[in-house]
Amino acid sequence: MATPTLDKADAAGTPEPGFADSPYITVTLRVRRFNPEVAAEATWQDFQLEMDPKERVLDALHKIKWDVDGSLTFRRSCAHGICGSDAMRINGKNRLACKTLIKDINPEKPITVEPIKGLTVLKDLVVDMEPFFQAYRDVMPFLITKDTNEPTRERLQSAEDRERFDDTTKCILCAACTSSCPVFWNDGQYFGPAAIVNAHRFIFDSRDEAGEQRLEILNDKDGVWRCRTTFNCTDACPRGIEVTKAIQEVKRALITRRL
Amino acid sequence: MSTETTATGIGPVEGSGAHEGSYGVDNPAPFIEPPRKRTKKTPRSTRGNFEMYGWLFMRLSGIVLVVLVLGHLLIQLVLDGGVSKVGFAFVAGRWASPWWQVWDLAMLWLAMLHGANGLRTIINDYAESVKSRLWLKGLLYTATVWTIVLGTLVIFTFDPNIR
Ligand code: HEM
């Protein structure tokens, strides 16, 4: 979004720090901790941190891990919204910790940080992503052509054909969408939005020739028809992908091709 | 840099009373099986386009039900003096006409199948064990078939001269 400035932070109601010219404020990070080697139950733990409100939730987690409690466990790699490692539930909403500025989520109240829902928590904020990636693998997320010969020239595509699936190429597989879906929470056999987004990426690619197979896979009883158009996925996606629309386009393609 | 950092407020997660303190490296808490992991035993679907037709049916029957149900409510509860007019004679008068017979029959079938399919969806979502799924669906289908058969029977065999 817009470049954050101090003026804006003040305008957003950030309280003046105790001493002049320091941007730091005290924020409380309420982290849901779980360590299966210590206790069977998860617990909430509060951390008081001096943070610049323009810093991100990931910076706060770093501060905890590096300065306070090295046992805090979470995934992150790029720290810049590209790798999709650090999706978590921040103040009850799925977001990337590395793209969430503290000033944007009301630092006056404790900021809750939990693992994403619907997947088994392994430790603290780390969940078992295997069911998520299994659904991803199931839709064959790679180019398939019937021509088995080695290609001798580039597979060309018009700008309009490329535009058709542009939105769904942006996915970084963070699982924010799938783990925000109530159907997935209730019964994780559902393929989930992310798998459908990545099937859409190839179904509507003019160079790909396995669209029919992918549609058949998603015609499964745990496929697209379990979607109830809740729009949680679209709200959750840190890449701004119109996830629900992509799912709807897959449904429409199935109906028009089958009837 | 001002980094005054403290860790306080450790407490149990909402709802969890007892706290196991005895776990350690040598006595780890029990491994939690991923609840919905796809395994070899996960049944593969062989149902063809059934779910697609179900999805389409919900939308198509919904459109027709808007007309049927709202029209029904208007006639029964609003027009001509409202609900107080509804009695045996009123029903007998309406079912004398094939138009209202067909109207009510269509409403019965569509609402029952629509509602049953909707509840089937909800059972698929919420019932966790195979057994409870089986029982709930059995109950649902029995009730649905029973209501449809009984309703259809009444619409076609209704006798206005019954004593
Ligand atoms: C008045 C016109 C109606 C319309 C337009 C309508 C439309 C719909 C649609 C489109 C769905 C599918 C929702 C989804 O898959 O996300 C649905 C679900 C459902 N409908 Fe209806 N419906 C109507 C009347 C009824 C009636 C009369 C009943 C009860 C007999 C009923 C019971 C249900 C149930 C139980 C569900 C499942 C709810 C769920 O999926 O969460 N509906 N309806």
Ligand code: SF4
């Ligand atoms: S569609 Fe968006 S929310 Fe879902 S996995 Fe991809 S990037 Fe994440």
Ligand code: FES
């Ligand atoms: S750390 Fe890579 S997306 Fe946030």
